[in-house]
Amino acid sequence: xxxxxxxxxxxxxxxxxxxxxxxxxxxxxxxxxxxxxxxxxxxxxxxxxxxxxxxxxxxxxxxxxxxxxxxxxxxxxxxxxxxxxxxxxxxxxxxxxxxxxxxxxxxxxxxxxxxxxxxxxxxxxxxxxxxxxxxxxxxxxxxxxxxxxxxxxxxxxxxxxxxxxxxxxxxxxxxxxxxxxxxxxxxxxxxxxxxxxxxxxxxxxxxxxxxxxxxxxxxxxxxxxxxxxxxxxxxxxxxxxxxxxxxxxxxxxxxxxxxxxxxxxxxxxxxxxxxxxxxxxxxxxxxxxxxxxxxxxxxxxxxxxxxxxxxxxxxxxxxxxxxxxxxxxxx
Amino acid sequence: xxxxxxxxxxxxxxxxxxxxxxxxxxxxxxxxxxxxxxxxxxxxxxxxxxxxxxxxxxxxxxxxxxxxxxxxxxxxxxxxxxxxxxxxxxxxxxxxxxxxxxxxxxxxxxxxxxxxxxxxxxxxxxxxxxxxxxxxxxxxxxxxxxxxxxxxxxxxxxxxxxxxxxxxxxxxxxxxxxxxxxxxxxxxxxxxxxxxxxxxxxxxxxxxxxxxxxxxxxxxxxxxxxxxxxxxxxxxxxxxxxxxxxxxxxxxxxxxxxxxxxxxxxxxxxxxxxxxxxxxxxxxxxxxxxxxxxxxxxxxxxxxxxxxxxxxxxxxxxxxxxxxxxxxxxx
Numbered sequence: 001x002x003x004x005x006x007x008x009x010x011x012x013x014x015x016x017x018x019x020x021x022x023x024x025x026x027x028x029x030x031x032x033x034x035x036x037x038x039x040x041x042x043x044x045x046x047x048x049x050x051x052x053x054x055x056x057x058x059x060x061x062x063x064x065x066x067x068x069x070x071x072x073x074x075x076x077x078x079x080x081x082x083x084x085x086x087x088x089x090x091x092x093x094x095x096x097x098x099x100x101x102x103x104x105x106x107x108x109x110x111x112x113x114x115x116x117x118x119x120x121x122x123x124x125x126x127x128x129x130x131x132x133x134x135x136x137x138x139x140x141x142x143x144x145x146x147x148x149x150x151x152x153x154x155x156x157x158x159x160x161x162x163x164x165x166x167x168x169x170x171x172x173x174x175x176x177x178x179x180x181x182x183x184x185x186x187x188x189x190x191x192x193x194x195x196x197x198x199x200x201x202x203x204x205x206x207x208x209x210x211x212x213x214x215x216x217x218x219x220x221x222x223x224x225x226x227x228x229x230x231x232x233x234x235x236x237x238x239x240x241x242x243x244x245x246x247x248x249x250x251x252x253x254x255x256x257x258x259x260x261x262x263x264x265x266x267x268x269x270x271x272x273x274x275x276x277x278x279x280x281x282x283x284x285x286x287x288x289x290x291x292x293x294x295x296x297x298x299x300x301x302x303x304x305x306x307x308x309x310x311x312x313x314x315x316x317x318x319x320x321x322x323x324x325x326x327x328x329x330x331x
Numbered sequence: 332x333x334x335x336x337x338x339x340x341x342x343x344x345x346x347x348x349x350x351x352x353x354x355x356x357x358x359x360x361x362x363x364x365x366x367x368x369x370x371x372x373x374x375x376x377x378x379x380x381x382x383x384x385x386x387x388x389x390x391x392x393x394x395x396x397x398x399x400x401x402x403x404x405x406x407x408x409x410x411x412x413x414x415x416x417x418x419x420x421x422x423x424x425x426x427x428x429x430x431x432x433x434x435x436x437x438x439x440x441x442x443x444x445x446x447x448x449x450x451x452x453x454x455x456x457x458x459x460x461x462x463x464x465x466x467x468x469x470x471x472x473x474x475x476x477x478x479x480x481x482x483x484x485x486x487x488x489x490x491x492x493x494x495x496x497x498x499x500x501x502x503x504x505x506x507x508x509x510x511x512x513x514x515x516x517x518x519x520x521x522x523x524x525x526x527x528x529x530x531x532x533x534x535x536x537x538x539x540x541x542x543x544x545x546x547x548x549x550x551x552x553x554x555x556x557x558x559x560x561x562x563x564x565x566x567x568x569x570x571x572x573x574x575x576x577x578x579x580x581x582x583x584x585x586x587x588x589x590x591x592x593x594x595x596x597x598x599x600x601x602x603x604x605x606x607x608x609x610x611x612x613x614x615x616x617x618x619x620x621x622x623x624x625x626x627x628x629x630x631x632x633x634x635x636x637x638x639x640x641x642x643x644x645x646x647x648x649x650x651x652x653x654x655x656x657x658x659x660x661x662x
Contacts, residue, residue: 058594221589240589254585258552258571262601263389270593 003028004306004331006068006096012053015248016317021068021310029101034081036090036102038074043096043306044121045070045313045325050247058272068096068309072329073110073120084109091120096309098331114288122155122324123298124287126273131159132283133276134217134239135167138269143168145214146233148205150224151244152193153180153299155324159287160217161190162296169215172208174201174224176319183322187297201227212236212264221245222253229256232264241271248317299323305330334359335637335662337399337427343384346579347648352399352641360432362411367421367433369405374427374637375452376401376644376656381578389603399427399640403660404441404451415440422451427640429662445619453486453655454629455618457604462490463614464607465548465570466498469600474499476545477564479536481555482575483524484511484630486655490618491548492521493627500546503539505532505555507650514653518628532558543567543595552576553584560587563595572602579648630654636661 009022031037051057076088081104090107094100147164151157152173161171173184173193181193194204212233222245290296301321340353382388407419412435421438425431478495482488483504492502504515504524512524525535543564553576621627632652
């Protein structure tokens with residue numbers, strides 16, 4: 001029984017290319033005491049991995065020669081731990097490999113009743129929890145608020161907007177294709193979505209938010225953040241979560257002038273999902289219910305097989321994916 | 332009876348010069364119904380006035396030919412309002428003039444028992460309330476926190492540091508002369524003060540805040556803000572209050588990269604003192620008591636006569652003043 005793995009062949013310069021990755025196959029490992037041999041079902045690809053390749057992410061660097069990291073949903077094939085038994089479905093940060101050996105202590109049991117297995121990496125997983133923590137803990141949402149979110153059709157952005165909608169807010173998305181914008185409105189129920197590639201973002205924001213932005217959830221940084229900071233309403237809340245605009249650079253570009261924060265008496269907060277693990281049970285129950293009631297929709301960009309993972313990751317980092325990037329692992 | 336006034340002769344380019352101002356003398360006005368003829372005792376000079384000269388401050392523009400604005404402590408000479416009587420001491424935004432006519436509705440009665448009259452423009456006035464609101468409402472102070480404040484010997488900065496000290500915090504100031512630094516430590520009881528002109532600010536912060544900065548109160552913006560954002564502790568609170576670094580420019584220079592806020596899970600808030608008027612009674616009682624008990628110290632940079640106001644204002648905008656800039660009006 002082999003374990004197919006994707007390694008980082010070389011540290012990416014700028015936007016990653018498929019040549020930066022390498023597929024290798026070796027015999028699967030044997031679990032020592034307290035370990036699990038697993039079969040990966042779905043692998044999550046997320047923008048923060050680019051920061052790990054640059055050595056800049058808080059979850060640690062991925063260096064040339066290393067296994068690519070990332071969270072996966074797996075089935076336990078063999079267990080030497082009494083925490084899990086064969087057939088259990090788990091989540092673990094086991095990376096881009098088909099048959100990982102996982103320390104039982106680092107695995108999280110999953111309840112497959114919550115929703116389709118792949119959503120446990122998306123709206124019911126880390127991206128969903130990120131959105132949920134931001135909107136319920138940091139955003140101080142009030143019905144009638146105008147909530148703006150960038151990367152609006154992605155798993156974090158689409159959940160941010162839908163949670164805001166379910167709290168009675170007006171939701172304005174920012175996305176980069178007509179198809180993404182249409183999906184956020186027609187499927188996710190956003191009130192409006194600005195296509196920043198065909199419309200000047202500042203003009204779009206002025207039209208969509210005539211009374212200013214009450215809550216801005218930022219997945220992007222860069223000029224998108226700047227434009228939103230210029231149009232904050234008094235007492236606005238800004239949640240800084242992602243930095244897509246700078247993941248592909250080694251530079252730390254400057255940010256918005258502090259005067260925008262003072263003028264709006266805004267509260268700007270940094271969000272890291274790892275701080276909000278305690279919210280997970282409540283989050284899973286509520287989002288699972290919303291999903292089953294049809295209150296929330298999700299979009300996945302799913303490819304088959306680990307060999308396709310580098311290509312999807314590169315599309316993700318070029319902003320060309322549409323929906324949560326997941327790999328269905330079939331090796 | 333004449334009214335001596337200082338007008339803005341021309342909009343300052345860069346750092347204001349005394350030639351930008353003009354002293355004129357005209358007969359004092361006659362109060363209409365509901366108005367007060369006053370005699371100015373002390374006039375407050377504050378950095379935000381530079382923003383008004385640029386037309387960029389939320390309290391409105393001061394244009395060429397206009398009376399210079401600012402808050403003053405005055406004595407009522409003649410009243411046509413039943414809210415005030417002759418001899419009352421009031422605060423009003425009556426500007427740089429010796430015998431203003433003030434609408435009674437815009438005047439605030441002062442209690443001269445609180446402290447020396449000039450302090451009602453400083454630690455017991457707007458700068459003091461700014462510091463008090465920031466530290467009691469926005470900073471979420473906890474005993475043992477490391478609190479950093481820039482423009483540390485000024486009326487806002489020195490109060491920020493002293494209020495933090497009275498809450499059991501470690502206080503680190505940032506100032507631009509050895510004399511200012513010495514004063515914050517020896518008189519205001521700061522634990523440390525970094526002279527950013529003789530020491531690299533980043534090195535000074537690393538040494539003074541080995542566990543990072545829990546609270547940063549920013550009066551400055553620019554590179555000082557940048558340096559502090561790089562050394563925030565986890566869960567830090569940043570209060571953005573002043574922008575001395577950019578008051579003399581027409582540009583809006585960029586600010587710190589949002590990654591610093593995310594990394595520290597920081598909360599960055601904008602502070603405008605006008606929002607916190609409701610705190611004033613509590614603030615006045617507490618600070619007056621602290622002042623009388625010798626728990627807080629203050630430093631004034633006081634000149635005599637309105638003719639000296641432009642010179643002091645220019646020194647203030649060059650950072651060459653030491654302590655709260657006030658004009659004792661003797662005309």
